[in-house]
Amino acid sequence: MTATPVPPLRVGNASGFYGDRFSAIHEMLTEGPLDVLTGDYLAELTMAILGRDQLGDPGRGYARTFLRQMRDSLELIMERRIRVVTNAGGLNPRGLADRLTELAEGLGLEPRIACVTGDDLIDRAEELGLGSPLTANAYLGAFGIAACLDAGADIVVTGRVTDASLAVGPAASHFGWSPDDLDALAGATVAGHVIECGTQATGGNYAPPAGKRDEVGDPDRPGFPLAEIHADGSAVITKHPGSGGAVTTGTVTAQLVYEVSGPRYAGPDVTARLDTVRLTQEGPDRVLLSGARGEEPPADLKVGLTNITGFRNEVEFLVPGLDAEAKAALAERQLRAGLAAREPQDLRFTFVPAEDPHGPTQDAATARLRVVARDHDPAAIGRSFGAAAVELALGSYAGFHLTAPPRDARPDGVAATHVLVPATEVEHTAILPDGRRMAIAPAPRTRDLAEVPEPPLPEPLPEGPTRSAPLGLVLGARSGDKGADANLGVWADTDPAWRWLATTLTADLLRELLPETADLRVTRYLLPHLRAANFWIEGMLAPGTARREGADPQAKGLGEWLRARRAPVPEALLPEVERP
Template sequence: MKPLRVGNASGFYGDRFDAMAELLGGGELDVLTGDYLAELTMLILGRDRLKDPSLGYAKTFVRQLETSLGTALDNGVRIVTNAGGLNPAGLAAAVRALADRLGLQVNVAHVEGDDLRERASELGLGSALAANAYLGAWGIAQCLRSGADVVVTGRVTDASLVVGPAAAHFGWARTDWDTLAGAVVAGHVIECGPQATGGNYAFFTEIADLTRPGFPIAEVHADGTAVITKHPGTGGAVSIGTVTAQLLYEIGGARYAGPDVTARFDTVQLAQDGPDRVRIDGVRGEPPPPVLKVGLNALGGFRNEVTFVLTGLDIEAKAALVQRQLAGLDANWTLARTDHADADSQEAASALLHCVVRGPDPKAIGRAFSGAAIELALASYPGFHVTAPPGDATPYGVFTSAYVDAALVPHVAVLADGTRIDIAPAENTLALQGVPESPAGTPVAGPTRRVPLGTIAGARSGDKGGSANVGVWVRTDEAYRWLAASLTVAEFQRLLPETATLPVTRHALPNLRAVNFVVEGILGAGVAFNARHDPQAKALGEWLRSRLVDVPEALLAPEQGPARRVRLQGGQQ
């Protein structure tokens, strides 16, 4: 059978608006997906639903369809999206109303059952603004097999948007572990849109044209293998490097668990298959765990912040004075030494002292807090000023995750005519276990040169609730021998002192020439908690790459250093 061409037009709620039209008009496509949900998005949608119970879905999706739905129907492209968020039935109704206004005949189905908010206490989940289980692909597959042109879901795993169409198209069984796992890997690569085509790529200066990267396409085959590509003429590049980077994004160990299958990321094999084409094969799968992950979003209270600008000399003494003067506050203080000695501009001579307060009373940490900070203007350090005027307190969210027996979570495909089809949980399950690391081998011998880690290694990092992951990869087998032997947990924590007191776990992925680090608790109670200035840990990997390490000269080209660059032409590495 011909491969199923699945293109993803959205990596988050707020991604490039015209990507849907671009994918539909740029070349051959069978299925168009859109991933709109993230932990923070669920909190945003939860607050929308509090204001108006008819909301709770990604409104952008409807606006995108206004100019694209007719094109999709004319070209036989089916649309699958999780933009339903907390209200998939509401979004399905909005799509039908849009089709009526446009004079189009469209079959819209949706998947529901993930919303557990009303049952949170019963299931031991406590009280939450949003409580959503991560459903799998089989509800989507049922909707497509029943003739749906558009399938709207709530909270499903991101990869399910690819697995469902592939399973429906090829007729896979629920125990086809390897084919399902292959589709999970393909779905994981394209779920974040242009991150697979050069966006946020560590070696971005190697890509000839990154002004407007294209959105990715997965050509999924009947055996579960896939080719990652993009439409001809679009920007960016698809290379082993860009695909490796995305494979390492927001993962844990070698076993990547989902509701339908556990994919073994340590079996993934990548090969360049031509310009802007990377083949994924060799993926092995295992039965899924018997439990489903549940994302819990709650309002944690209120927060406020002030940033003091400290200029010139005695930066640390100035910071200490402010902290003494506001000592009565329950605050988190961070001093960013952005100042430079003998600076040729005032901004370059300045450091930033961030003060964040949280609490249950918006008045106490609103104007009362910011007012107290501003009252220091004539009574504190020389050169006193702040980056913004006093503000009111704003609510913040807290994300936690829990696990419930999959049999306790409904999974329902609701067809266009209202027919409801229950989707049974997986019958064959296997509790998730870690994968022990194999011996790292002997380090590369010979003289070394002290250079930034990023001279030889790429990295990608991201958030997983209150934790973060940092995947690090290199491009040759010899470099991987050095990386696996040298970048231990202890060395990682030495290079990133902010992780030194936190639990850190390393997972080796030799097929990808990569190691992945999971740092627990570095993001506090999740992205909406804003525990650090990079609340989603997106730049944690780039910080790591900037740190100096001793690299064997045998791994470095004679002229190689921080400034050396090799350009990618046509996606070749």
């Protein structure tokens, strides 16, 4: 008698960060069928925000948005028997689970709620040699989630787990995978990585080569993604019919090369080999992920450490008309005098000239004086800082006005770093719906990470005419942050463009094109099956996420900067409209 095959598991993700589209959970529940709904709320910056919340109230530390979303949707979730897995527990998964229980009781519902703990190492920071961080959280794996679901949980709340584990845990429970099912775990990890950032898999933040600009159809409100995971770990990435955006090999490639380092994508349960993954467009909005190979994970877990590096406040003077520089100088002298009793530790004035002092609109004729104050004491640069600027209103330059009223100081940024701790030192625990605690063992076999030999280069393109053009006419890109480092993934959508990318865009050329990387260590990793290259740029964001000075502290725009840079491009690769 042949066993009935286990049906695929439909996992949909409705949040890519704390602050994502509030209505997404309801949309995912009502727009099409679903088995599991996941929500990823934790970025490195979020951990610091939650840590700051807990300083004021130890009962907080979780993503409160999730509670409001559950108030709107929990009845529908229970009616449709959809399981929910989320890391919205942040620093306090037990606290969020308790609040969910209270919410459900108020609604007359009885979901079975479980949680996963053990990631929070802040009380052991000194013992483990982690220093004195604001937060210290190990990235846990999928088997704690699987244990909760095996015990009948309807909702699983976690703290810090790897983003992909939100999808891998339900798949491991559904298919009965063990830690030895490395290829299946790797496939689900890749699928989880694709859907973890929500609409980035369906056309959000998408920058394809110029010839594919219309690839995502309706980009105004992209739908959230689904992964139909199969028993062997392969998966189809899709979305609900009728939702916006699109799922193509391009949108999936863009997410695959986002915030990864090299071909070995290491996690607590498996190291997935990204260089083995193949993508196939099976139909409209359906991309098959297959071929993923898995290896034993490293013996150590990554631990994310965050610290708030201080506080900042700012005020902006609008300076219209003639003699703008003299007016701005007066405002600076007056504000410094007003702050003399307690001048901030760092006070910077930046004058931005008017577009045209004699212009036809007042906006064009207005210069700006931006003042940024930084201090370790938020009280020193709170509302009193803005009030000192307001007090000048009737005794300063002609045409004086400000862009905003005084406001409180806010965190200046986050120093986010990563260290490694042996997995055996972390007490990964599943707290089941009946309150029982289950210890989750680390991976039974481990393997040290090693560099993957660089694959052979494809044949260069034949010699032919070139033209100076923006790289974005022939290449797509996506970039992001990992602590103090940045990643920049670049891909081509045709074999000729891939041959040119692989043989031309080296780490040395990248440094020339992006001068800010000139003195940094840049490593290029080729992913031929994806026609992609990933550049790992060490120290670009030092001292850490959201603390780097400049307009792009998380390297989200780095890929677009590269695509805007000009280089000699073979004319045969350029879109017809760009050719001579």
